[in-house]
Amino acid sequence: CCNKCVPGYRLVQECTASGQRSTCMPCPSRQFQETINYSTTCRTCSICKTQQRRLSRQPCNKTKDTVCRCRDGFYKSVIDSTKYQCLRCKSCELNEEEIQKCTPEKNTVCACKQDYYRNNKKCEICTKCVHTLTPVVVMGKSAIQLKLRVLGKKDGTQSTYNLVIGVAAAAVVLLLLVAFGTHVATKRCTKKKFQKPSPSAEAPPDPSEEILIPDEESSFDISVQVATISPVCEFGQLNKLPDCIPLEIKISDLIYSVLDLVPVSQVKQLVRSLGVRDTEIEQVELDNRSCREAHYQMLRAW
Numbered sequence: 001c002c003n004k005c006v007p008g009y010r011l012v013q014e015c016t017a018s019g020q021r022s023t024c025m026p027c028p029s030r031q032f033q034e035t036i037n038y039s040t041t042c043r044t045c046s047i048c049k050t051q052q053r054r055l056s057r058q059p060c061n062k063t064k065d066t067v068c069r070c071r072d073g074f075y076k077s078v079i080d081s082t083k084y085q086c087l088r089c090k091s092c093e094l095n096e097e098e099i100q101k102c103t104p105e106k107n108t109v110c111a112c113k114q115d116y117y118r119n120n121k122k123c124e125i126c127t128k129c130v131h132t133l134t135p136v137v138v139m140g141k142s143a144i145q146l147k148l149r150v151l152g153k154k155d156g157t158q159s160t161y162n163l164v165i166g167v168a169a170a171a172v173v174l175l176l177l178v179a180f181g182t183h184v185a186t187k188r189c190t191k192k193k194f195q196k197p198s199p200s201a202e203a204p205p206d207p208s209e210e211i212l213i214p215d216e217e218s219s220f221d222i223s224v225q226v227a228t229i230s231p232v233c234e235f236g237q238l239n240k241l242p243d244c245i246p247l248e249i250k251i252s253d254l255i256y257s258v259l260d261l262v263p264v265s266q267v268k269q270l271v272r273s274l275g276v277r278d279t280e281i282e283q284v285e286l287d288n289r290s291c292r293e294a295h296y297q298m299l300r301a302w
Helices: 158-194 251-261 264-273 278-287 291-301
Strands: 009-013 023-026 054-058 067-070 074-078 084-088 096-100 109-112 116-119 122-125
Touching: 067 074, 109 116, 158 251, 158 264, 251 291, 264 278, 264 291, 278 291
Parallel strands: none
Antiparallel strands: 009 023, 054 067, 074 084, 096 109, 116 122
């Protein structure tokens, strides 16, 4: 069995007898042979053609073919296992930024800038941001605490600001109405207190008052107990201020004032934040075709 020629050589003559070696010669200039072989010819070196946008990265030698690469500004696009073409590198478009530069082996990699998203191969600015609003109103001693939490992009949207302003304004209006109603009711109750007729004057019995008549045997120990007093005012001793319930506040006017301040698209979110259940909201929408009337009934349910 004759031996093979080593890489970089070609066969000139096979061995003629056992124990002898074949005659091999080195490949001529610009030819190569990569493997051990019985071939009588060497392979011609490849040429990096400039018209194909190629440059030589490694020159040809007797054991390896020429290694070509795409010239600057172009990248390698594989056609099949043995062929490829050099294509021009991609340039990032408007609203895109380059995250990987183009190389002879890979194309440019672009991504949308911050606050942009890809839609149909184009980067468009984000217009919808996720946000939640949780108002918590606590009434007590003429004070309102409003807690707001907004989640979303740092630039936000105008609708978020409108909702925040609307809820804050509604809380302020509610505080003013309650304070004004309490003041008016207190003033009226105080005035009625000083205008109340003396016990000796005859006056028709008040149906809202229930008086316990003392026992006849206790002629010297007469006590009068008032079980129920007028629902508007409760009179105590002269040195105590009356405790009054402001009935002058109209809930309907208050609700309409809130609806005027809160954007229509944000009413449902406000109502949910106040604790109204989705089932109640859906039932109100079914019962009322008018959008404003439905929003009114939602707030009234709260």
